[in-house]
Amino acid sequence: MSDHSIHRPGRRAWLRGLLAMGVAAGSARSLSAMASEAVDAETGLELGTAEPFSFETLIQRAEQLAAEPYDPPPRPASEAIQSINYDAAGKIHYRRDMALWRDGPSVYPITFRPLGEYFPKPVAMHVVAGDQARPVRYRPDYFDMPSDSPLRAVPEGTSGIAGFWVHRSRRTHDWFEEEPWATFQGASYFRAVSETGQVGMSARGIAVNTAGEQEEEFPDFRAFWFEPAASEGEPVVVHALLDGPSVTGAYRIALRSRGDTEIEVEKHLFVRKTIDQLGIAPLTSMYWYTETPNVHLRGWRPEVHDSDTLAIWNGAGERLARPLVNPPSHGYSAFADQNPRGFGLLQRDRDFSHYLDGVGYEKRPSVWVEPLGDWGEGQVALVELPTNDETFDNIVAFWQPAGSQLAGSALTYRYRLYWSEDEPFDPDLARAVSLRAGPGGDFGKPRIADTVRLVIGWQGARLESVDPEEAEFRVEASPVGEISNVRVRQVAGHPDRWQTEFDLHVTEDAPVELRGELRVDDEPVAESWLYQYHRQAFREVMP
Template sequence: MLNWRSLGLLLAAWAGAASATGKDFDFDALKARARQQAAAAYSPPPEADGALAQIDPARRDAAPLKARYAPWSMASRFVPLPLAPRAGCALTLFNSIQASGIERFDYRPELFDWPAAGLPAPGPAATGFCGFRLLYPSAGDGKREDLARFEGDAWQLVGTGALFGAAALAVGVIDNDGRAQPVPFREFWLVRPAAGARQLRLYALADSPALAAAFQIDLVPGVASRADVQVALYPREGAGKLLLAPLAGSFVQGKHRPARVLPLQAEVHSVDGLAIHTAAGGWLWRPLDNPPERSAYSFLVNTPRGFGLLQRDRDASHYEPDAPQPRQPDVWLVPGGDWGAGQLLLLEAPAGSAAVRNVQVGFVPDQQPAPGAGMELGYAVHWSTDASLPRAGGWVIATRSGAGGNDGSRRYAVDFVGPALQGLPSGAAPVAVIDIGRGGSLQRQQVVANPHTGGWRLLFEFNRETDAPLQLRAYLQHADQPLTETWDYVDPPR
């Protein structure tokens, strides 16, 4: 069985043997490595030094890399900064591919400012890093800001002036309890770009007891930053169902889920809904939830045109003063090619803090790859705060719910806005199409103009005739033509 040290030596030897210049290190070579690794028994990474437990997990950058030790010159447009190891993180190895060859950037305690984290110098021993940050002068003034962060199984991008929020994940594996088990990154190879380059390519190897995976990721910074991804997955025997191209974010409370966890804050979330663009061209919006127990919902959409976790409420007055949420981006994923039949799976779990990513969504293909056979797919992921991502002509901006006028009845208010609603003929009003699932009966409905939003508000009330969750759907139309996306929500038992 390979242990971590022998695996690292093997990879280093293989990387050096692959090419003295690094030119022969490509995605095909990394796929061969991932396939070979999946055929071997899984070897877990070592435990981090116990002293690292003293670092507050909330202060992930408490011990920053000293600038003079950066893998690339601080004069570079792209500046990668490996993250200090700490207890609880998946330790990773870091390599640089440049004209002189492939260079391993090894961990040394003196690389980091440990006193800033309250630890004595020279710092603890470790065998790797917690991932890395990537800086880039996206604002055009030469000042470098965060562009990307890779840590554990998660990776994030931001656009100009934005803050980290929703994340993409390497891949998920659904276990017997319905949870998505992570597949953390183990090693990175960053291709040093030429002077003046405006995008960066990196390769990554991920590994878990269920599978090994090879990634090629091209990062393109901008007001809306983009990542173009190619991934090859190699399951081991006994792997569960794969959750492909998963996205993750946090939702603690919002308009339709009033404050019950953090009573002094009206809204706490990095994303507030799931948007889906179906293969047939339809649009669906699901407000997110912080359920009392784990929940899972499936959307039967073969190769969707796109899906994403969005932060539609960017009104700073709705959040705690100076909270980051209004500047946290939407994340939108566009599949490349035909992913075949399958479903989007939305997983939600209880959370008491925005630091917990309690929401995940990804694609579960009907045809799962067999062990040893492998599976490849491509997709693009966009991070943006400027409303430039695609959407329907009319969309939901708020969902509110409460008790109805009758005993046991429920009432919802859904606000729609968008150019399709503003383009109605003079004096015309949209009509609501509402579907109350089995176990409920619609009592009344009304569509009224909302002068505060410039759109229309749908109000409806229904009686519950079951203790089971109720599937609700609604959209607005005119002259039998849909004007908006379909609002989709599950009313929980009360």
């Protein structure tokens, strides 16, 4: 992918300078050249000397960096920065008149985010014009903040910038007063909005050993390069350099705002140290509880979650839906595949009355991953961690290529992320929209111990054209579970809504894998339903 004979000395020094001072890559600049730099008239920012830049040279830099020992990013004024909690951060505001492209040429202004308790590592920012890039030099006066703000403890010559926001069009919106439509901050995390304008779950540049035996790593986007979008139909192109103990990467990220958000990613990865579990296109979300029983503490709201379903469109063309769970202990599920067509974490329940909360859970975006090109063999992995509150994300989904990724290897992936209300390629199939539970057995008869009745709600126009009397729900359980009393019925007065139910008898605490298919004349009329049942979580409804 690049010339292995390229001269490598000084690459670690280049990275340290890039991160600490925001200078362009590898430049041996004189003091007189530095002194001649001034505030850029077009951007209002203090910019460094222009350097040649292209995505190809960034790929080369990432490859060269992987050949060097890992050098962690600096954490300037770490004690002071750790004191920038939620309240302290709320008093730090980026100045509108200091926004990149506040007057053009890009239609989408960009503002920068300060260091803080959860974002203690500075990130270098660059502005691209043609084949040249200039580094943004940090100045405290970019921010309005109290005279005693901990951010003022950042030493001179060190950056206090941790991330950035991409704002609405300056031509059609009051962009500074409205919420941004894309944000990048913290390790390799980023978020965007759907047409509802609400943020929710996050994507990541990479996931490393999220559920493996090796220690999990969180590589960082160490630097960004911005290309302007001259019109609302053009993307904002962001280039990013990723660095971590086991992997480096060069990213080209094209962001489009169309009410919903589309983000196209091309990434070139270089493995520094063998990785047992590499996660491509990782999605990160929060699931506390729904109407499905669980043993975790519940709050005053009926449901609390950013996402409720993992959906998969596998390489064989089958559509799968796996409701999320809040497990009693760490959970890991893998769905083997070859050349997947897509997967995503979805927020399917859009009914405000199911949340009764002003934070807009019913408006949280779903995020769908569309692979571009063949991804080969691997699996869609789902990690579910137990939680007792909504503070931290506890759900991760990603594509895991087959096998370990060996040190010295290089990988390239392209994919598109859709931030919308639902998956963008909706099939002519009913969807699983709810899961409820109660005691198993028949009414008027003694309840059966260790038996729960699971009721799945289905919805879709496809159901209006078929007869529920001719339908069959085929449900299977892993060996420790026994299935009985399977039924299918239409919800009275709603021809597009059906329910399937069955009893599940389980006497062990081991997780039970369930799979159900709703068919008419042996043809599927709904997506395949998957679920991981935890007996401990359903004890409150057990006979």
